[in-house]
Amino acid sequence: MNKDLKKIFTEEQLQKTDAIIEQHKEIKGSLLIVLEKIQDVCGYLPLSLQRYIAGKMMLPPSQVYGVVTFYSYFSTTPKGKNVVKVCTGTACYMKGSGQILKKTREYLGIKEGEVTPDGEYSVEEVLCPGVCGLAPLVIIGEEAFGLVDPDKPEDIFKQYKENFHDRSGSDKN
Amino acid sequence: MKALYQLSLADKVELVETDCLISCQEGPSIMLLPSGRVAQVNPGHNFTAWLIANIAALYHSPHRPSISLRGDAEIPPIEQMGFFSKQELVVMRNRGHIDAENIEEYIAHDGYMALYKVLTALEPEDVIKEIKSSGLRGRGGAGFPTGLKWEETRGYKTNPKYVICNGDEGDPGAFMDRSLMESDPHAIIEGMAICGYAIGAPQGYIYVRAEYPLAVKMLQTAIDNAVKKNLLGRNIMKSGFNFNIGIYPGAGAFVCGESTALMFSIEGKRGMPRIKPPRSAEAGLWEKPTCLNNVETFANIPQIIRRGADWFKSFGTPESTGTKVFSMSGAVRNVGLVEVPMGITVRSLIFDIGGGIKGNAKFKAVQLGGPSGGCLTEEHLDIPITFDSLQNVGSMMGSGGVVVMDDTNCMVDVARFFTQFSVDESCGKCVPCRTGLSVILSILEKIIMGNGVPEDLHELETLALHIQKTSHCGLGQAAPNPVLSTLRYFRHEYEAHIYDKRCPALVCTDLIHFEINADNCKKCGLCAKVCPAGAISWQKKEMPVIDKIICTKCKSCIRACKFEAIY
Ligand SMILES: Cc1cc2nc3c(=O)[nH]c(=O)nc-3n(C[C@H](O)[C@H](O)[C@H](O)COP(=O)(O)O)c2cc1C
Ligand code: FES
Numbered sequence: 001m002n003k004d005l006k007k008i009f010t011e012e013q014l015q016k017t018d019a020i021i022e023q024h025k026e027i028k029g030s031l032l033i034v035l036e037k038i039q040d041v042c043g044y045l046p047l048s049l050q051r052y053i054a055g056k057m058m059l060p061p062s063q064v065y066g067v068v069t070f071y072s073y074f075s076t077t078p079k080g081k082n083v084v085k086v087c088t089g090t091a092c093y094m095k096g097s098g099q100i101l102k103k104t105r106e107y108l109g110i111k112e113g114e115v116t117p118d119g120e121y122s123v124e125e126v127l128c129p130g131v132c133g134l135a136p137l138v139i140i141g142e143e144a145f146g147l148v149d150p151d152k153p154e155d156i157f158k159q160y161k162e163n164f165h166d167r168s169g170s171d172k173n
Numbered sequence: 174m175k176a177l178y179q180l181s182l183a184d185k186v187e188l189v190e191t192d193c194l195i196s197c198q199e200g201p202s203i204m205l206l207p208s209g210r211v212a213q214v215n216p217g218h219n220f221t222a223w224l225i226a227n228i229a230a231l232y233h234s235p236h237r238p239s240i241s242l243r244g245d246a247e248i249p250p251i252e253q254m255g256f257f258s259k260q261e262l263v264v265m266r267n268r269g270h271i272d273a274e275n276i277e278e279y280i281a282h283d284g285y286m287a288l289y290k291v292l293t294a295l296e297p298e299d300v301i302k303e304i305k306s307s308g309l310r311g312r313g314g315a316g317f318p319t320g321l322k323w324e325e326t327r328g329y330k331t332n333p334k335y336v337i338c339n340g341d342e343g344d345p346g347a348f349m350d351r352s353l354m355e356s357d358p359h360a361i362i363e364g365m366a367i368c369g370y371a372i373g374a375p376q377g378y379i380y381v382r383a384e385y386p387l388a389v390k391m392l393q394t395a396i397d398n399a400v401k402k403n404l405l406g407r408n409i410m411k412s413g414f415n416f417n418i419g420i421y422p423g424a425g426a427f428v429c430g431e432s433t434a435l436m437f438s439i440e441g442k443r444g445m446p447r448i449k450p451p452r453s454a455e456a457g458l459w460e461k462p463t464c465l466n467n468v469e470t471f472a473n474i475p476q477i478i479r480r481g482a483d484w485f486k487s488f489g490t491p492e493s494t495g496t497k498v499f500s501m502s503g504a505v506r507n508v509g510l511v512e513v514p515m516g517i518t519v520r521s522l523i524f525d526i527g528g529g530i531k532g533n534a535k536f537k538a539v540q541l542g543g544p545s546g547g548c549l550t551e552e553h554l555d556i557p558i559t560f561d562s563l564q565n566v567g568s569m570m571g572s573g574g575v576v577v578m579d580d581t582n583c584m585v586d587v588a589r590f591f592t593q594f595s596v597d598e599s600c601g602k603c604v605p606c607r608t609g610l611s612v613i614l615s616i617l618e619k620i621i622m623g624n625g626v627p628e629d630l631h632e633l634e635t636l637a638l639h640i641q642k643t644s645h646c647g648l649g650q651a652a653p654n655p656v657l658s659t660l661r662y663f664r665h666e667y668e669a670h671i672y673d674k675r676c677p678a679l680v681c682t683d684l685i686h687f688e689i690n691a692d693n694c695k696k697c698g699l700c701a702k703v704c705p706a707g708a709i710s711w712q713k714k715e716m717p718v719i720d721k722i723i724c725t726k727c728k729s730c731i732r733a734c735k736f737e738a739i740y
Pocket of ligand 2: 087088089090091092093128129130131132133135136137345346347
């Protein structure tokens with residue numbers, strides 16, 4: 001089982017996973033927190049990893065699977081390096097986020113749940129991060145873009161790339 | 174900050190990073206204290222010059238009536254701006270006035286005075302009596318009297334007991350709790366500690382949704398600082414009272430805002446509501462007596478204790494006392510958070526404070542209470558906002574989301590959107606909610622695609638009423654509200670979709686013909702210019718022609734046309 005995991009995840013990721021489990025194993029009801037932390041380290045929670053966690057925490061795999069599939073925070077498929085989150089909350093929907101979602105996926109050439117071939121982007125829906133004043137809202141990576149034009153969502157990718165390159169450039173200085 | 178140094182004012186003026194000053198449509202903003210003037214700043218634009226003009230002027234003569242900026246525009250103090258003049262800041266009194274990460278600033282604004290008063294001068298029973306007499310009702314949606322809940326929890330003798338703060342704020346389009354947690358976390362912590370003292374609980378949890386990482390960070394900093402000052406932890410202020418708070422990040426499930434589901438979630442399980450009784454006050458978290466309240470409810474507590482129940486009752490109506498924070502979004506001019514006394518009319522909220530509808534569109538409906546609230550129309554604008562009056566017209570207070578819609582929104586589509594939301598978020602435990610809502614959704618989709626038949630309306634109505642009556646938890650019971658209320662007040666729109674195969678608001682793509690109405694068309698050619706697909710051909714002084722094979726139905730032309738000539 002461990003061999004399978006080594007194919008998907010790095011040594012460091014697996015070590016961190018073990019450390020997280022070790023730290024929380026004894027605490028009652030810590031499964032959700034453990035899963036959140038492991039997903040932050042590993043990016044997603046495939047079945048093999050869920051089984052591994054269940055074994056280490058001495059829980060039935062069905063319970064882990066049940067929790068993972070219940071909460072939208074968890075993903076069982078890999079995500080892109082930059083996750084594009086399109087808000088589909090009420091305020092954003094009223095201002096055309098449905099179209100943004102569709103156009104963004106077309107622009108990147110991917111469907112729901114897919115990652116661009118270069119591994120850079122994946123698109124998901126998010127429910128209201130609470131900045132409805134700037135609706136419609138798209139978040140790429142850690143950057144939020146407000147008042148996005150539903151006709152031209154691709155513009156923000158240009159902005160994002162510029163900012164992104166700027167920053168990695170200034171890091172070097 | 175750099176600019177302050179250049180002016181060598183750095184030691185006289187303090188730059189504080191504050192949370193949203195609640196007039197987001199003008200942002201980014203800076204508020205100048207002590208005068209309370211808000212000014213909008215353009216980040217790139219000669220910021221130093223701006224600061225010189227403003228801070229310097231302010232610093233050197235603090236009593237100047239107004240300062241000039243951007244070509245002598247007068248900036249009134251914040252309390253006099255139209256957006257703010259009808260508001261009553263109780264819960265949000267500290268917003269923008271204090272640095273949320275600095276506990277000293279909260280303390281300087283009378284923070285933790287209420288906790289001190291409670292621990293040194295009041296018995297738990299007195300605290301409960303005061304809260305009961307203030308008439309405070311839960312701000313999380315249901316409006317249950319807070320004092321009663323505390324009394325009930327205190328009544329059970331099992332130990333330990335728990336206090337939980339519900340910061341799940343699942344309603345999309347609502348962000349008051351996020352703002353409170355980020356801008357005034359100590360008020361929530363103080364409220365929880367007082368509750369812990371009143372019901373006899375040593376441990377509290379704050380459940381914050383996963384989408385609010387900044388709120389988690391602010392709360393954690395606040396808790397750490399409070400522990401350092403012995404305002405949390407063991408033997409608080411040498412009174413012998415112990416109280417700790419832990420933060421529990423949620424994982425993205427709307428139904429976890431329901432109290433029993435939330436407790437399961439903290440226990441690390443799937444967040445599915447259970448049957449009550451037993452009520453949480455008797456057997457909640459880990460089957461121990463638990464008192465769960467909303468963020469805003471807790472944030473009200475310190476001030477009620479400090480200023481007294483009578484002061485609190487001076488706001489609002491006899492049945493719904495105090496103030497309520499609403500988050501306004503959608504088609505209003507001023508989007509953002511507002512805090513108003515209960516009992517204000519919907520009209521005043523939208524037109525006086527919200528500044529009316531953006532652009533030249535017309536007001537059509539307002540949706541209160543999140544995805545499961547109902548839509549209200551023009552004729553309801555004059556009802557006062559209280560827990561009971563809203564319920565009477567098929568809507569509800571909910572947590573305070575206000576989404577305003579204008580005539581570019583299609584009500585059938587709105588109903589579909591909210592039903593889709595409820596279908597996605599249903600936990601799947603009970604049949605009416607899991608299956609019934611999906612059937613409603615498929616009927617609505619059928620109507621939107623132009624395949625609706627007259628019987629559908631009756632079917633929708635009966636189904637919705639059944640779901641309302643037979644669902645297990647609040648999610649299912651309230652989920653049909655948008656469908657029922659739009660059916661009641663906007664039946665003509667459903668009928669236009671079904672009988673005329675037409676969407677009056679031009680939202681439902683399948684019912685748009687993409688043809689030009691010769692009577693309205695002024696032959697300006699704007700549609701041809703904006704069409705991204707190049708599907709519209711146009712010659713000067715000629716009517717444009719839309720090539721339906723190339724057309725991608727993106728509706729750019731409809732948005733661009735000023736004469737409503739495309740249908
Ligand atoms: C489906 C559903 C979702 C809810 N979501 C929230 C929420 O996001 N925030 C909240 O404070 N209360 C929410 N509630 C209400 C809570 O169950 C509970 O009534 C409330 O938090 C109690 O606190 P209060 O008495 O201070 O209002 C929700 C209820 C239901 C049925
Ligand atoms: S609805 Fe999109 S940010 Fe709130």
